Amino acid sequence: MAQYSRISGSVGLITLKNPPVNALSAAVRQGIVDTVEKALCDPQVKSVVICGQDGVFCGGADVKEFEKSMSGPPLIPMIHSIECATKPMVAAIEGSALGGGLELALGCHYRIAHSKARLGLPEVTLGLLPAAGGSQRLPRLIGVPAALDLITTGRHVTAAEALQLGIVDQVTDHKTVDAAVKFALSVAGKPLDARRISTYPCPVVTDLDALFEDVMQKVRQSARGAIAPIACVQAVRAAATLPYTRGMEREKELMATLFTSGQARALQYNFFAQRAVGKWRMPSGARWDTSTPRPVHKVAVIGLGTMGRGIAVALAQAGLPVVTVEAQEKQLMEAKRVMSDMLKRGAKRRGVAPPLDKISYSSNIQDLADVDLVIEAVFEDMDLKKKVFLQLSAVCKPGTLLCTNTSGLDVDQLASQTRNPELVVGMHFFAPAHVMKLLEVVYGPRSSPQAVATAMQLGKKMGKISVAVGNCRGFVGNRMLKLYTEQASFLLEEGATPDLVDRAIEEFGFPMGVFRMSDLSGLDIGWRVRKEMKLAVPGQSARIREGRRYSPLGDLLCEQGRFGQKTGRGWYRYNKPGDRVAHSDPWLHHFLEEYRAQHGLVARRIDQQEILERCLYPMINEGFRILQDGIAAGPEDIDVIYVFGYGWPRHCGGPMFYASMVGLEKVLERLEHYYQAHPDVPYLQPCSLLRRLVAIGSPPVQKWREVIKNLHSQL
Numbered sequence: 001m002a003q004y005s006r007i008s009g010s011v012g013l014i015t016l017k018n019p020p021v022n023a024l025s026a027a028v029r030q031g032i033v034d035t036v037e038k039a040l041c042d043p044q045v046k047s048v049v050i051c052g053q054d055g056v057f058c059g060g061a062d063v064k065e066f067e068k069s070m071s072g073p074p075l076i077p078m079i080h081s082i083e084c085a086t087k088p089m090v091a092a093i094e095g096s097a098l099g100g101g102l103e104l105a106l107g108c109h110y111r112i113a114h115s116k117a118r119l120g121l122p123e124v125t126l127g128l129l130p131a132a133g134g135s136q137r138l139p140r141l142i143g144v145p146a147a148l149d150l151i152t153t154g155r156h157v158t159a160a161e162a163l164q165l166g167i168v169d170q171v172t173d174h175k176t177v178d179a180a181v182k183f184a185l186s187v188a189g190k191p192l193d194a195r196r197i198s199t200y201p202c203p204v205v206t207d208l209d210a211l212f213e214d215v216m217q218k219v220r221q222s223a224r225g226a227i228a229p230i231a232c233v234q235a236v237r238a239a240a241t242l243p244y245t246r247g248m249e250r251e252k253e254l255m256a257t258l259f260t261s262g263q264a265r266a267l268q269y270n271f272f273a274q275r276a277v278g279k280w281r282m283p284s285g286a287r288w289d290t291s292t293p294r295p296v297h298k299v300a301v302i303g304l305g306t307m308g309r310g311i312a313v314a315l316a317q318a319g320l321p322v323v324t325v326e327a328q329e330k331q332l333m334e335a336k337r338v339m340s341d342m343l344k345r346g347a348k349r350r351g352v353a354p355p356l357d358k359i360s361y362s363s364n365i366q367d368l369a370d371v372d373l374v375i376e377a378v379f380e381d382m383d384l385k386k387k388v389f390l391q392l393s394a395v396c397k398p399g400t401l402l403c404t405n406t407s408g409l410d411v412d413q414l415a416s417q418t419r420n421p422e423l424v425v426g427m428h429f430f431a432p433a434h435v436m437k438l439l440e441v442v443y444g445p446r447s448s449p450q451a452v453a454t455a456m457q458l459g460k461k462m463g464k465i466s467v468a469v470g471n472c473r474g475f476v477g478n479r480m481l482k483l484y485t486e487q488a489s490f491l492l493e494e495g496a497t498p499d500l501v502d503r504a505i506e507e508f509g510f511p512m513g514v515f516r517m518s519d520l521s522g523l524d525i526g527w528r529v530r531k532e533m534k535l536a537v538p539g540q541s542a543r544i545r546e547g548r549r550y551s552p553l554g555d556l557l558c559e560q561g562r563f564g565q566k567t568g569r570g571w572y573r574y575n576k577p578g579d580r581v582a583h584s585d586p587w588l589h590h591f592l593e594e595y596r597a598q599h600g601l602v603a604r605r606i607d608q609q610e611i612l613e614r615c616l617y618p619m620i621n622e623g624f625r626i627l628q629d630g631i632a633a634g635p636e637d638i639d640v641i642y643v644f645g646y647g648w649p650r651h652c653g654g655p656m657f658y659a660s661m662v663g664l665e666k667v668l669e670r671l672e673h674y675y676q677a678h679p680d681v682p683y684l685q686p687c688s689l690l691r692r693l694v695a696i697g698s699p700p701v702q703k704w705r706e707v708i709k710n711l712h713s714q715l
């Protein structure tokens with residue numbers, strides 16, 4: 001709703017009230033319509049200020065209402081009537097003015113912002129465009145290039161940048177409403193014709209066609225199949241080329257297509273999923289709101305390889321003092337040089353001083369005696385990690401949380417090396433750790449809720465999206481990934497090429513296909529793990545191991561020294577070691593032909609649909625198993641992990657959401673088909689949770705938690 005009062009004698013004050021972000025729900029829109037009318041009818045009121053309660057102007061349309069049928073006054077005429085008002089309307093912007101919130105402010109005649117406020121039109125991130133006049137008013141106010149940037153990226157700008165761009169008229173460090181009221185008093189009675197943005201001509205752009213062609217090309221490239229950024233460009237083009245009313249018609253037309261699209265549903269689901277994962281719960285019943293984190297003032301990172309360096313830099317950038325320990329003196333010196341450069345580059349980008357003094361470097365584990373939390377990031381070897389945990393348990397003060405950055409080893413085995421296994425959790429970062437947003441917080445059977453709460457809170461402080469998951473081989477992300485990469489290798493055996501598979505995956509929306517990604521990460525990493533597991537045996541090319549289908553193709557490449565980009569050869573050929581541009585490699589095609597001939601395999605034509613189904617559906621099936629096993633609390637956890645850690649296209653929601661969009665019956669039917677065709681691949685057998693969901697009519701993804709809960713309570 002909205003509250004009305006009169007202050008300073010002649011200023012009508014309208015306060016939006018809908019905690020926590022004053023979203024424009026039907027009730028708020030009705031409140032605005034009613035209070036604006038009241039203010040305009042009150043002869044004592046000469047000007048009007050619109051603000052939001054509790055330091056937030058407005059977080060935009062209420063996204064939760066998008067699924068329901070529309071009720072209440074629509075935004076467009078509401079904003080139009082504010083712009084047409086005959087008394088000056090002033091927006092007092094504190095906190096956020098986003099989406100419909102900024103569109104409301106653009107309908108006002110003046111905008112006063114607090115210096116800490118953030119403004120933006122993030123609709124594109126929800127699969128939409130600013131369709132309450134935002135795509136038509138913003139270019140008229142700040143010009144086409146700047147509006148294109150803001151609308152197609154959805155980025156939030158600071159008040160200072162908003163002032164520079166001309167979005168706001170004044171920035172204050174003091175009480176925003178007071179400043180706005182003072183301003184409103186000063187403009188009372190002044191003419192308003194020149195303040196109505198919709199009447200402005202769009203600033204002229206030289207060679208408009210070239211500008212839009214260029215922008216469209218860039219947007220298409222970065223959109224990876226998302227339709228909203230393209231519609232945003234089209235809407236701004238309408239602003240630049242059509243009169244306002246016709247531009248508004250185009251905006252509406254474009255929005256109508258987006259609003260009901262699967263991509264908008266996926267992106268909006270993802271918005272709420274990101275927030276849902278913060279509300280973690282463990283199978284024991286422990287939860288985010290009943291578990292208190294331990295204070296963490298000083299942190300340590302042990303092992304300064306690529307991961308350790310990134311983690312330490314991310315911690316320092318979050319303002320935490322970090323002690324780093326690396327046993328090898330040469331590696332320590334090299335790490336110090338590289339990390340200092342990383343800190344300097346990061347600081348330059350953010351316009352702050354590099355936090356070099358936050359990190360201290362040591363080769364002595366005894367220096368970790370007084371830290372509150374340690375993140376172990378040594379080589380991925382269980383024996384080595386066990387040794388480190390044993391040492392840490394002896395060296396660190398009682399109560400220190402011991403975390404491992406393993407990407408899939410058993411957290412419980414490491415916990416068993418320590419005096420306090422309840423203080424051990426996994427903190428699985430993704431490379432590069434100072435850039436990637438995802439953190440898997442892995443609890444073992446003995447991890448305490450407090451330890452999980454502490455790691456989750458630390459992740460948040462580091463700006464990560466943290467997801468709490470149970471302990472199993474590969475946790476959530478890598479457990480599912482294994483099947484994806486394995487299926488991709490099987491497809492090569494059956495007739496595909498790395499280029500063909502990668503093209504299908506990239507056209508689906510992943511930034512990189514499975515083979516290109518594998519070349520980037522290094523083929524030797526998986527090879528070493530498979531050798532340790534005695535799955536890969538040099539010189540052997542058997543295609544059945546441990547009773548199930550196995551593809552030795554990756555092992556055979558490694559035996560030839562083809563480790564990917566770093567050796568200049570892998571699934572692709574590179575001009576030199578370390579080069580990033582992958583070229584199709586005739587050697588590899590010949591190698592595949594020979595391999596098939598050796599094993600009596602006849603290459604067949606494999607189409608894009610089969611590639612996607614074979615690569616994605618087994619992953620999804622494993623996702624259902626993960627839910628069934630209670631390793632992830634809900635589909636949102638899996639989807640957030642895949643979007644933020646593995647490049648799953650956000651406009652497809654994540655694997656579990658995607659499954660619900662494709663239709664669970666179809667996923668089930670295709671898995672059954674592929675399992676029948678490949679009975680030596682046990683994981684293709686559809687999981688019982690998937691069967692159960694189909695049996696009860698394929699409820700929407702938001703309802704799966706209930707089904708899982710019932711399933712668990714029946715066990």
Ligand SMILES: CCCCCCCC/C=C\C=C\CC(=O)SCCNC(=O)CCNC(=O)[C@H](O)C(C)(C)COP(=O)(O)OP(=O)(O)OC[C@H]1O[C@@H](n2cnc3c(N)ncnc32)[C@H](O)[C@@H]1OP(=O)(O)O
Nearest residue numbers: 023059060061062063064096098099100122132256259275
């Ligand atoms: C057929 C054609 C029909 C076409 C007709 C359509 C006409 C529609 C016209 C216009 C449409 C306008 C579009 C929009 O305005 S879309 C919304 C744009 N706004 C956003 O994207 C902002 C989203 N919110 C945020 O970025 C942040 O929440 C922020 C406001 C910056 C605050 O951040 P923070 O303080 O970190 O808090 P949280 O993110 O945790 O949020 C707190 C809780 O509030 C919920 N929330 C936030 N924003 C919204 C929203 N816009 N709608 C509903 N709910 C929202 C969020 O989920 C958190 O909830 P909970 O505590 O339960 O987790």
